Amino acid sequence: MVSVAAVQNTSGKLPIVERLSELRAVAGLRGGRTELKSRYHTSPLKIAKTFPLNVGGNLQLAVVQMDGSPGLLEGDSYLFDWHVEEDSKLYVTNQAYTRVHPCEAGHSKIVQRLSLEKGAVLEWIPEPIMLFRDARFVSETVIELEERSVCVLSDIFCPGRLSRGEAFRFQTYDAKVSVKYKDELIHYQRQKWEPALLPIDSAGCFGSFTHMGALSVFSDLITPEVVTKVRERIEGLTGIPDGVSWGVARTAKYGLVVQVAGHAAWKLQRLLLKAWDSVRFELLAQPPLRLLKEAWMSSSNE
Template identity: 25%
Template sequence: MRIDALPASAGLWQPQLDLCFSRGPSGATYLSRQRAGYPYHVGRLLAHGADARVIVQSSSGGLFEDDDVHQHVVATERARARVETAAATIVHSMTRGSAKSRVHIEAHAGAQLDWLPHPSILFPGTRLESSIDVVLHPGARIMLADCYTTHDPTGSETPFGALDAAISVRGAQGQLLALDRFRLDGASGRPLGGVSSRFAAHGGLMVLTLDAEEGAAAAHALEQATEDAVYAGAGLLPGQCGAFMRVLATDSLSLRKTLARAIDAVRGALCNG
């Protein structure tokens, strides 16, 4: 199987978004494969030194009932890339079904891949199933954000329906290194964090690396970045695969500020620039 081919174990077929980043002879990273079907649109590749940055847009206006979207992103050996979204993703109100979002991320030896989408906004009655499956090769580093917030455009504070979110991290041979999963029932009246009604935004940031020293440095940077947060925690992941931060915030703006501070802290600690 080619290094940039879709893995059969990923459970994906013809993902709507399929990106592969490779390092060219000059040392710069470029898009060696790009496929974007509805609802995704990929903006032009933005160069930052030898690194590549891509902003993904959605033409659908968000996720709707019965949507099932797949995204697949690979960074081959020594590629350095960052994938972002142009704006938050609205998950629209639903009457019976749910929406599914599946992401498969893989970084090969020496690669650095950042997956940093804006939060998903859960409207009243929303039922969202979100899964992010990561394959982490030795020598690779991945930073990924997974964030959610709630909003009722009518101002009635009607809760979202349900959120089932999971992130799995596996090694190159398929062994499970870490699994983060939570299920929240909005109809119960519990907030996104499940702790207090003050918190309407919930986010996590993973810094994935098989280098123990890098993982410790990342954990320390995340701890320092969340010292002023109202409700947050950070530490090492199991399986010696990096560090993790989880934040509860009163609103999306506060969450994004904390995440931005944490991302900058990690980049500084790991000399990413």
């Protein structure tokens, strides 16, 4: 969908046309199994494949969403809207990195709306996001929770194509996350990076690291004991990649965050994959969940 509005371009070139692409879906129970009850998407976004799963006796649906374009261009705006009905269990991922291309005056944007009814589980584990030279990127994530619902959200940030000398050559990264529980705002964060204005290598920013990531979990089922057990399970892991720093913390209410920093996206993915396993075990009493690409990534980097 192309917006009729245009962004004012002060460079004197043609106006920037805003292009909105949407992917909306509702997941719910049919016959005791989670299925997609409705779906709607516009190019270049689409649902590539669904996988009914039985993991440890737990019936769950896995969905792979796809972007058929080379990445986000200036003026592109993506909307992902997922609603998970009561007691449904859904895992969503995508097929490739989210690549953000250069912007002259405008920006690229992703809005994610994740709504969970009572007892619903949504595990949102996308591939990393990479900002090319001169990219301007805005991200807004809104999560709405009800009783006993669980939302797991993974996020890995790459500062550019390092092999091309693009480390921290993007213009702006502006990401907001808000979480509501029964209409009460229980968590809000905003991370904004502008390398031209910030001392990126300071201890309060990236320090010596180039990549950052987090596994965030929100639910009224999270207790201090769950957070402690997740931390202990990660501490007991073997084979954590070299050069990765990590920590586990509670949010102000109903949440925990596993934060990681390192020098390669695959290293952060590998550790966050294990952190996700720990959360599934301690919070959901479920074994690890794997599709082919996760299993390949884990084994190929042993």
